[in-house]
Amino acid sequence: MQKLVWRVKLVADLGDEAAETEVEVARIERDEFTVPETLGLSLGEGKRLTAAIQTEMVRAQAATMGERFRCCAHCGSTLSSKGYRLVTFRSLFGDVPLRVRRFANCQCCREVADEPRSFSALTLERGIAPELAYVTAKFAALAPFAKVADLLAELLPVGGAVNAGTVRNRTRRVGEHIARLRPEGVADPDIDAVNPAVVIGLDGGYLRSRHRRPERNFEVLAGKVLNIDGSQHRFAFARNGNSASEFADAVVSAGVRLGTPATVLCDGDPGLWKLQRQVMPEAALVLDWFHIAMRFEHALQAARGLGAGTFSDCLQGHPIRELESAKWRLWHGRSSACLGRLARLMHWFDAAHVRDVKGAAAVRRHINDLIEYLYANELTLVNYGRRRRDRLPISTAFVESAVNEILSKRMIKKQQMRWNRWTVQPFLDVRVAVLNNTLAGSFRRLYPDFQPDNENHPKQLAA
Numbered sequence: 213m214q215k216l217v218w219r220v221k222l223v224a225d226l227g228d229e230a231a232e233t234e235v236e237v238a239r240i241e242r243d244e245f246t247v248p249e250t251l252g253l254s255l256g257e258g259k260r261l262t263a264a265i266q267t268e269m270v271r272a273q274a275a276t277m278g279e280r281f282r283c284c285a286h287c288g289s290t291l292s293s294k295g296y297r298l299v300t301f302r303s304l305f306g307d308v309p310l311r312v313r314r315f316a317n318c319q320c321c322r323e324v325a326d327e328p329r330s331f332s333a334l335t336l337e338r339g340i341a342p343e344l345a346y347v348t349a350k351f352a353a354l355a356p357f358a359k360v361a362d363l364l365a366e367l368l369p370v371g372g373a374v375n376a377g378t379v380r381n382r383t384r385r386v387g388e389h390i391a392r393l394r395p396e397g398v399a400d401p402d403i404d405a406v407n408p409a410v411v412i413g414l415d416g417g418y419l420r421s422r423h424r425r426p427e428r429n430f431e432v433l434a435g436k437v438l439n440i441d442g443s444q445h446r447f448a449f450a451r452n453g454n455s456a457s458e459f460a461d462a463v464v465s466a467g468v469r470l471g472t473p474a475t476v477l478c479d480g481d482p483g484l485w486k487l488q489r490q491v492m493p494e495a496a497l498v499l500d501w502f503h504i505a506m507r508f509e510h511a512l513q514a515a516r517g518l519g520a521g522t523f524s525d526c527l528q529g530h531p532i533r534e535l536e537s538a539k540w541r542l543w544h545g546r547s548s549a550c551l552g553r554l555a556r557l558m559h560w561f562d563a564a565h566v567r568d569v570k571g572a573a574a575v576r577r578h579i580n581d582l583i584e585y586l587y588a589n590e591l592t593l594v595n596y597g598r599r600r601r602d603r604l605p606i607s608t609a610f611v612e613s614a615v616n617e618i619l620s621k622r623m624i625k626k627q628q629m630r631w632n633r634w635t636v637q638p639f640l641d642v643r644v645a646v647l648n649n650t651l652a653g654s655f656r657r658l659y660p661d662f663q664p665d666n667e668n669h670p671k672q673l674a675a
Contacts, residue, residue: 214244215241215242215243215244216241216242216243216244217239217240217241218238218239218240218241219236219238219239219240220236220237220238220239220240220261221234221235221236221237222234222235222236222237222265222268224268224272226272226276227276235268237261237264237265237268238257238260238261238264240253240257255367259306259368259369260369262305262306262369263305263306263369265305266303266305266306266308266369267306267308270301270303270308270310271308271310274301274310274312278312278313281313281315282315284318284320286318286320287318287320289318289319289320291315291316291317291318292315292316293313293314293315293316294314294315294316295313295314296311296312296313296314297311297312297313297314298310298311298312299312299339300339301339301341302339302340302341302344303340303341303343303344304341304343304344304347304368305368305369306368306369340382342655342658342659342662343662343664344382345382345385345386345390345655346386346651346652346655346662346664347364347664348360348364348379348382348383348386349382349383349386349387349390349391349642349646349651350642350646350651351363351364352379352380352382352383352639352642353383353622353639353642353643353645353646353647353651354622354646356376356629357376357377357379357380357383358375358376358379360376360379361374361375361376361378361379364379383638383639383642384635384638384639385638386638386642387637387638387639387640387641387642388638389658390651390654390655390658391638391641391642391644391645391651391654392461392465392641392645392654393654393657393658394465394653394654394657395650395652395653395654395656395657408439408440408441408472408473409440409472409473409474409475410437410438410439410440410466410467410468410472410473410474410475411437411438411474411475411477411604411605412435412436412437412438412463412468412474412475412476412477412492412495413435413436413438413476413477413478413605413608413610413611413614414433414435414476414477414478414484414487414488414608414611415433415434415435415478415479415484415608415611415612415614415615416431416432416433416434416451416481416484416615417431417432417434417615417618417619417620418430418431418432419432419619419623419630419631419636420629420630420631421630421631421632421633422630422631422632423632427633430450430451430631430633431450431451432448432449432450432451432619432636432640433448433449433450433451433455433459433484433487434446434447434448434611434614434615434618434619435447435448435459435462435611435614436610436611436613436614437463437466437467437468438605438610439467444610444648445465445466445467445648446614446617446618446644446647446648447462447463447465447466447644448614448618448619448640448643448644449462449637449640450633450634450636450637450640451483452633452634455487456487456490456491459487459490459491460491463491463492468492473496474492474495474496475495475496475497475498475604475605476488476492476495476496476497476498477498477499477500477605477606477607477608477611478497478498478499478500478592478608479499479500479503479608480499480500480503480585480588480589480592482588485497485589485592497591497592498592498594498599498605498606499589499592499593499594500606500607500608501596501606501607502607502608502609503585503608504542504585504586505539507578507581507582507585508535508538508539508582510578510581510582511535511575511578511579511582512532512535512536514571514574514575514577514578515528515531515532515535515575516528516532517571517574518531518569518570518571518572518575519569519570519571519572520570520571522569522570527566527569530560531557531560531561531575534553534554534556534557534560535554535557535579537553538550538551538553538554538557541553542586542593542596543596543597544595544596544597544598545593545594545595545596545597545598547586547590547593550586551583551586551587551590554579554582554583554586555583557579558576558579558580558583561575561576561579617647618640618643618644618647622643623639623643652664
């Protein structure tokens with residue numbers, strides 16, 4: 213049977229003085245009778261072809277750049293060689309081993325300390341191409357490290373990613389050095405600029421600690437900044453001793469300045485209010501209506517069971533009416549009247565014919581918890597009905613979604629992973645940058661010619 217043969221040749225034109233070179237990088241054979249599994253390139257052939265082309269290109273570029281360092285940039289004298297350095301350049305299309313020539317220092321003693329003296333000094337950190345670091349970090353923010361390693365090994369040439377530890381280490385380095393960089397095209401912050409009003413939501417979630425002692429879980433604060441144009445900016449940081457500075461950096465990166473009118477919504481956690489007072493003391497505070505309504509609902513549910521199954525079930529009506537009336541007053545901004553109603557209701561439960569009724573203790577407990585909650589956050593109670601009519605947020609539902617996006621989907625629910633309080637921040641930064649769609653811009657800030665061609669990849673790949 214006749215064979216079909218294709219030879220893939222790479223023709224290199226490396227300048228005016230260099231002669232064209234031609235290298236055969238692949239030879240592909242097929243039988244004359246074609247079946248579906250032999251139609252076109254196979255995955256293995258495609259990986260070997262791209263790896264061969266990458267090897268030829270990288271070696272030619274490294275040799276050309278190496279010649280640029282043969283002469284001193286100041287005096288022009290030829291530098292003596294002191295051997296070669298073996299390095300490995302890792303990219304999306306395979307690992308390329310290189311022999312990079314090393315040169316001695318020039319005697320003119322005018323070298324700048326930070327100026328590269330050989331091509332090896334220009335190589336990326338640990339010899340990783342920006343595209344490989346970007347793709348690895350992006351997918352590691354959406355899926356477990358082991359699955360990302362399997363995906364890269366399946367689709368990319370050999371050497372793309374060895375194991376989950378490799379993916380984890382590369383993602384951590386991206387989070388430490390790149391993820392927090394301002395995206396290309398974003399102006400430097402101006403602390404005196406006055407920006408439109410924003411709404412900031414704060415909430416917390418818990419991650420499993422890698423070391424069960426002294427803590428089994430630790431808290432991570434997550435939030436979201438809503439701008440007037442509808443854009444959103446997410447942020448997250450572990451609650452450590454420097455939480456105030458982390459929160460300040462997060463709001464500044466979202467475009468919030470000293471003169472920006474801001475409204476902060478929270479669920480009433482004292483630690484979150486303290487954090488807000490340290491960073492944004494002039495911001496307007498709003499207590500989350502959902503948490504208020506849930507506490508009212510708990511009290512109403514207990515009141516509906518007051519005296520159930522006894523002759524005292526006729527007492528249910530009064531506490532139900534009083535609770536609904538107090539809730540209506542609070543909704544319309546009459547917090548003092550609401551607290552007064554609840555206080556009178558507590559006195560009603562002290563009456564002899566009520567306090568011994570079945571379920572009375574549970575109702576009292578829920579009402580007392582509600583009163584304490586409202587008194588603790590009295591300064592953050594607003595006219596919720598008016599804010600609702602003005603289409604202003606009254607609930608932290610939008611920040612609950614941020615907690616779910618940043619923490620739950622990737623780090624808690626389906627992935628039974630454990631994290632270290634002191635090293636989790638780079639991974640949070642990468643996750644947030646991917647969700648905010650700023651990771652590519654941060655790479656372009658550090659590498660101006662970086663142009664990822666996979667930004668349209670669906671984010672639904674996330675677990």
